[in-house]
Each structure stands twice: as C-alpha cells, then as structure tokens.
Amino acid sequence: MKRILVTILGMALVAGLAWATPEEDRLAFIDYHKKRFPNVAVEDYLNGVYAINPPAYQQWLQIEEFPPYELAMAEGKELFETPFANGKSYADCFPNGGVGIRQNYPYFDAETGQVKTLELEINECRAANGEAPLKYSKGKMASISAYMAFTSRGQKLNIVIPDDARAMAAYEDGKAYYYSKRGQLNFSCADCHVANSGMMIRADMLSPALGHPTHFPVYRSKWDDMGTLHRRFGGCNKQVRAVPLPAQSEEYRNLEYFLTYMSNGMEVNGPGARK
Amino acid sequence: MKLTRRMFIQGAAAVTALMAAPRALLAWPEKAFKAGSSDEVMQALFGSADVTESGSVVLNAPDIAENGRVVPISVSSSLDGVENISVIVVENPSPLAASFDLGPGASAAVSTRIKMGKTSNVIAVVKADGKLYSAQKEVKVTIGGCGG
Amino acid sequence: MTRKLWIVSAATIVCSGLNVGTALAADQAAYDAACKAAESARQSAAEMRYEWNTIKPLIEKAGVAAQAGDYERAVKLCDEARKHGEEAIAQAKHESEAWKLSAVR
Amino acid sequence: MASDIRIKAKLTGDTAEVKTLMKHDMETGTRKDKKTGETVPAHYITEVKCELNGKLVMTANWGPAVSKNPYFAFTVKGAKAGDVLKVSWVDNKGGGSSAETTLG
Numbered sequence: 265m266k267r268i269l270v271t272i273l274g275m276a277l278v279a280g281l282a283w284a285t286p287e288e289d290r291l292a293f294i295d296y297h298k299k300r301f302p303n304v305a306v307e308d309y310l311n312g313v314y315a316i317n318p319p320a321y322q323q324w325l326q327i328e329e330f331p332p333y334e335l336a337m338a339e340g341k342e343l344f345e346t347p348f349a350n351g352k353s354y355a356d357c358f359p360n361g362g363v364g365i366r367q368n369y370p371y372f373d374a375e376t377g378q379v380k381t382l383e384l385e386i387n388e389c390r391a392a393n394g395e396a397p398l399k400y401s402k403g404k405m406a407s408i409s410a411y412m413a414f415t416s417r418g419q420k421l422n423i424v425i426p427d428d429a430r431a432m433a434a435y436e437d438g439k440a441y442y443y444s445k446r447g448q449l450n451f452s453c454a455d456c457h458v459a460n461s462g463m464m465i466r467a468d469m470l471s472p473a474l475g476h477p478t479h480f481p482v483y484r485s486k487w488d489d490m491g492t493l494h495r496r497f498g499g500c501n502k503q504v505r506a507v508p509l510p511a512q513s514e515e516y517r518n519l520e521y522f523l524t525y526m527s528n529g530m531e532v533n534g535p536g537a538r539k
Numbered sequence: 540m541k542l543t544r545r546m547f548i549q550g551a552a553a554v555t556a557l558m559a560a561p562r563a564l565l566a567w568p569e570k571a572f573k574a575g576s577s578d579e580v581m582q583a584l585f586g587s588a589d590v591t592e593s594g595s596v597v598l599n600a601p602d603i604a605e606n607g608r609v610v611p612i613s614v615s616s617s618l619d620g621v622e623n624i625s626v627i628v629v630e631n632p633s634p635l636a637a638s639f640d641l642g643p644g645a646s647a648a649v650s651t652r653i654k655m656g657k658t659s660n661v662i663a664v665v666k667a668d669g670k671l672y673s674a675q676k677e678v679k680v681t682i683g684g685c686g687g
Numbered sequence: 688m689t690r691k692l693w694i695v696s697a698a699t700i701v702c703s704g705l706n707v708g709t710a711l712a713a714d715q716a717a718y719d720a721a722c723k724a725a726e727s728a729r730q731s732a733a734e735m736r737y738e739w740n741t742i743k744p745l746i747e748k749a750g751v752a753a754q755a756g757d758y759e760r761a762v763k764l765c766d767e768a769r770k771h772g773e774e775a776i777a778q779a780k781h782e783s784e785a786w787k788l789s790a791v792r
Numbered sequence: 793m794a795s796d797i798r799i800k801a802k803l804t805g806d807t808a809e810v811k812t813l814m815k816h817d818m819e820t821g822t823r824k825d826k827k828t829g830e831t832v833p834a835h836y837i838t839e840v841k842c843e844l845n846g847k848l849v850m851t852a853n854w855g856p857a858v859s860k861n862p863y864f865a866f867t868v869k870g871a872k873a874g875d876v877l878k879v880s881w882v883d884n885k886g887g888g889s890s891a892e893t894t895l896g
Contacts (some may be wrong), residue, residue, distance in 0.1 A: 326650075330812070330813045443789050448741050486608075508740075568853055636855060636858060637857075642849045645849045
C-alpha cells in the first residue's frame with residue numbers, strides 16, 4: 265500500500281514537471297541559456313553557434329560578405345514571382361502577399377487540427393493551383409523559403425499556441441520528441457544542443473538550442489547546398505544513428521512548433537550560412 | 540645579395556617569358572595548375588621560383604578552417620606595379636588554387652574562397668615589377684561534420 | 688497501408704527469395720527465421736518512430752552473406768539486427784516517460 | 793537565368809569595391825556520386841574576366857580548388873559613377889556566363 269502511494273506520488277511529480285505551460289517552458293529555456301553562457305545576450309542567439317564561438321564568427325562574417333544563400337534567394341524570388349499556369353501566384357495564397365510573414369510560422373490550424381509550417385503551405389498553395397508539389401528538404405522549396413524568410417528579417421517570431429487541447433497536444437508532442445533519446449547513440453536533440461551546447465564533438469562546436477529556428481533555411485558548407493529546417497532535423501537524427509522521419513511528417517512539424525516557440529520574440533534572421 | 544649564375548638564368552628566363560607575351564593575354568595556365576609542388580607552380584607561372592618573403596604581402600586566412608570546403612582567403616599588397624597574385628595550397632594535390640592577372644585599373648587586393656583537403660601552408664605569391672614576393676600561413680583543417 | 692504492405696513483401700523477398708536450393712535446408716531455414724525476427728523487430732521500432740539506422744544495413748549484409756552460402760555469418764548478422772531492433776523498442780518504451788526528467792524547467 | 797552571377801559594387805571616390813558570387817558546381821573530378829558510385833567529371837570555372845567600360849581590369853585563372861559557388865572580390869581604381877562593370881566566366885567544358893552592373 266505504502267509502495268503504491270509512493271509510486272503514485274512519483275508519477276504525479278513526473279507528470280507535474282511536464283505540465284508547465286509553454287510560456288513557463290520558454291522562460292526556463294532562456295534562463296538556462298543565460299546561466300550557461302552568461303556573456304551572450306539573448307538576441308545574439310539568432311546567429312546560432314557563432315554567438316558562442318568567436319574564431320568561427322570571424323570566418324562567418326567573411327562568408328556573410330557575400331553569402332552563398334544569395335544565389336538561392338535570387339532563385340526563390342524569381343520562383344515566387346513567376347505565376348502558375350493558371351495565372352495565380354504564391355502571393356495569392358498567403359497573408360500580406362507572402363511578404364514578411366515568416367515570423368508567424370509554424371502555427372496551429374484549428375480547421376485541420378494540425379501544425380502548419382511555411383514549407384507545407386507552399387506546397388498546399390501549389391496543389392490548390394494545380395501545380396506538382398516540391399520536395400521538402402532542398403532545391404526550389406528551400407529557395408522559395410529562403411526568399412520568404414529574407415522578406416521577414418527583423419520581424420520577431422510570434423508563435424501562438426491557442427487555447428485548444430489539440431494545439432497543446434502538438435506542442436507537448438514536439439517537446440517530447442526534442443527531449444527523447446533515440447538512435448544507437450542514445451542521444452536526444454537536447455542532449456547535444458541543450459545539455460552539451462558549446463562543447464566540442466570531434467571538430468565541431470555544438471550550437472545552442474535557443475535561436476535555432478531563426479536562421480533557416482541555411483546554406484551549409486557541409487552540404488554545399490541549401491536545406492530546410494526539416495532537412496537538418498533529419499541530419500541530426502542520422503547522426504545519432506536513428507532513421508530520420510520524412511520532412512514535414514507530423515512529428516517534425518510538432519517539433520518545429522515546440523522549438524520555434526522556445527525562440528519566440530527573437531528576430532527572423534534567415535536564410536543563414538553555416539559550416 | 541650576390542647574383543649567382545643560376546639566379547641570373549632564372550631571371551633571364553622570366554624576362555623572356557614576360558617579353559614573349561603579357562600574362563593577361565595568355566590562355567589558362569594549364570601547366571601551372573597541373574604542377575605538383577609550389578616551386579613547379581611558380582616555374583610554370585613565372586618562369587622562376589626565386590621568391591622573397593615580404594611583409595608587403597598580406598595574406599589573410601583563418602588559423603583553423605571551419606570547413607575545408609570553404610576557406611576564406613584574401614591577399615593584398617602595398618607594393619607598386621603588382622601584375623599577378625597567386626594562391627598556392629602546398630598540400631593540395633594540385634597546389635595552385637587561383638592566379639589573378641591584374642591590369643592597370645586593378646588594386647592589389649583580391650578575396651576568394653578555396654578548398655583545402657587537409658592542414659597546409661597557404662602561400663600567396665605576388666609578382667611586382669618582375670619580381671616575386673610571398674607571404675605564407677598555416678591553415679589547420681579539421682574534418683568534422685556534426686556542426687551547426 | 689499500401690506502403691506498409693510493400694515493405695513487408697520486400698522484406699520477405701530479401702529474407703527468403705535469394706537462396707533457393709543453394710545449400711542445406713536447415714541453414715537456409717535458420718537464416719530465414721533469424722532474418723524474419725530481425726525484420727519484425729525493425730518494423731516495430733519503425734512504427735514507434737524509433738528505428739535505428741544500423742538495422743537495415745545489418746540485414747542487407749546478412750543477405751549478401753547468405754547469398755554467398757555463409758549462413759552462419761548471415762544468422763549472426765540477423766541476430767545482431769534483431770537485438771538492435773529490440774533495443775530500439777526498449778528505448779522507445781523507456782523514453783515515453785523518461786524524457787520528462789531531462790526537460791528544461 | 794538571371795541569378796548566375798551576382799555582383800555587388802560599392803563606389804567610394806574613384807575606387808570601386810566589387811564582390812561577386814557565381815553559381816557553379818566547381819567539380820574537382822575526384823568526387824564520387826553517392827548513388828551511382830561513379831566519379832563525377834571535373835567541371836569548374838577556369839577563367840573570370842572583369843572589365844570596366846570594356847577595358848580588361850583583371851583576369852582570374854582558377855583551378856578546381858576554388859570553392860563551389862565561387863566568391864571573388866577585387867577593387868578597381870579610376871572608376872566613376874555610370875561606369876559599366878562586366879564580369880564573365882568560362883569553364884573547362886566551354887560553358888560561360890556574364891553579367892553587368894552600372895556603378896553608382
């Protein structure tokens with residue numbers, strides 16, 4: 265009897281920890297980063313690992329002189345402005361003609377009960393206008409996303425979790441994904457980017473989680489190419505020797521929902537250039 | 540400095556090469572790009588490997604490359620009459636990475652990004668008034684892949 | 688649903704279709720059983736979204752070994768693949784609660 | 793494609809700082825295709841010419857060790873507003889592209 269009581273108490277304790285509101289989570293997240301990197305201002309995290317790695321920051325500044333993502337941005341602008349076969353264009357699908365709206369993504373869509381990302385809606389826009397879908401991880405999708413992010417630079421992330429049990433469930437689901445260990449290496453996203461951020465893993469410094477989604481899509485020198493946030497999620501999963509989930513799977517969209525909420529209030533800084 | 544016979548010959552060869560055709564009009568220097576050592580590169584490009592290290596050549600390169608695929612390099616010089624700036628990565632299979640021929644309207648300052656297979660000395664060679672000057676720096680390349 | 692069916696049938700082909708009549712039936716049978724068990728563990732882990740990317744390569748290697756008639760090695764590789772699958776399933780079960788302890792709060 | 797070569801030029805007095813970014817794979821000829829396992833043939837820019845009002849200012853000779861999507865910055869003296877700056881490249885397969893910008 266006593267043992268059962270202890271168990272129940274223990275479960276209530278564990279459950280209680282997960283019951284924090286998203287806003288409490290976010291404030292705790294910022295607090296954690298402030299303590300871990302006392303010399304880094306919160307707004308500097310939009311530069312990712314370069315906020316905590318000065319020598320790499322110097323090289324990054326040189327790359328930023330003429331960043332390779334500008335080629336993708338130019339392509340994205342051209343694609344964005346080219347009408348579909350039916351004469352309509354992306355601008356017709358999005359609020360404000362698709363300009364300066366990145367900061368509102370992802371959002372919870374009450375109609376479908378799903379988290380909607382910008383990339384998902386780009387393809388929905390194409391489908392609505394009779395166009396074939398684009399692949400989600402790179403290529404034209406990344407270029408269009410890069411252009412749309414660029415038009416939103418400086419806008420503050422404004423991720424809303426409405427008073428809807430399904431939205432809260434999506435957030436919790438994303439949070440669970442972020443903190444769950446997986447793969448043969450038994451690492452969670454958080455093990456690398458929260459608990460060990462700033463540490464070296466072989467020749468690389470682990471970037472801090474705060475601000476992670478602000479600068480996507482990115483041109484990664486390792487890829488020699490552009491990639492969306494979900495491409496990067498997949499890469500992280502592979503690195504811990506787990507099979508990645510498809511880009512824009514429900515799990516990855518929920519993960520984006522949680523992770524972007526953690527950076528709420530920070531400026532959109534995409535597209536970015538990374539090593 | 541004493542003028543040795545060998546240096547004289549090298550110098551003479553350089554002058555001949557110069558007189559034969561100004562570099563700016565020459566085709567892509569295939570031989571220099573195929574050369575296997577920095578001396579061979581300079582021989583192929585300038586007809587001489589007689590180079591002097593000089594503080595008037597400024598090579599800006601990182602101590603540790605973030606990624607060997609994209610290493611930012613810039614070279615500038617305060618020397619007068621700069622005709623060519625070349626970048627040599629000693630340990631690359633083909634050491635010559637880039638060679639810039641400067642016309643009268645160009646300042647002696649170029650920047651680019653290069654690939655480096657491994658840790659190597661990078662040599663910037665500047666040809667000014669027919670003579671070769673250089674600066675060099677070791678750039679460490681660590682291959683990772685977990686970053687970002 | 689159709690995708691899942693496809694995966695199952697592909698696995699069946701990989702596991703048993705290649706070696707008809709090339710060696711002793713008992714070895715072939717042992718390999719078939721080991722491979723099937725590995726494939727089933729892999730699928731369970733995948734359904735839980737916890738599949739490790741080590742499992743498929745092991746099963747593929749086992750297929751190559753079996754084709755070369757090295758059933759002993761093939762069985763060993765399939766057993767290892769199955770263990771990875773089982774560990775992934777255990778990981779999924781454990782993490783369904785354990786993640787809460789590592790969340791920033 | 794309009795986005796083959798990007799040029800940014802900044803005129804200060806009579807000096808133009810020019811930065812360019814070119815879209816090119818810069819294949820070394822040693823990389824293997826991940827899917828087919830076959831070696832990808834060398835394909836890289838060999839020569840970049842920069843002209844100011846039609847006069848050659850600089851020629852860059854490149855090998856495959858220049859990074860993918862090459863960046864190239866240089867400075868031109870004796871320039872003035874309204875001058876036309878042209879950048880053009882050719883590669884080892886006979887491909888090429890060019891772009892112009894007016895200094896201002």
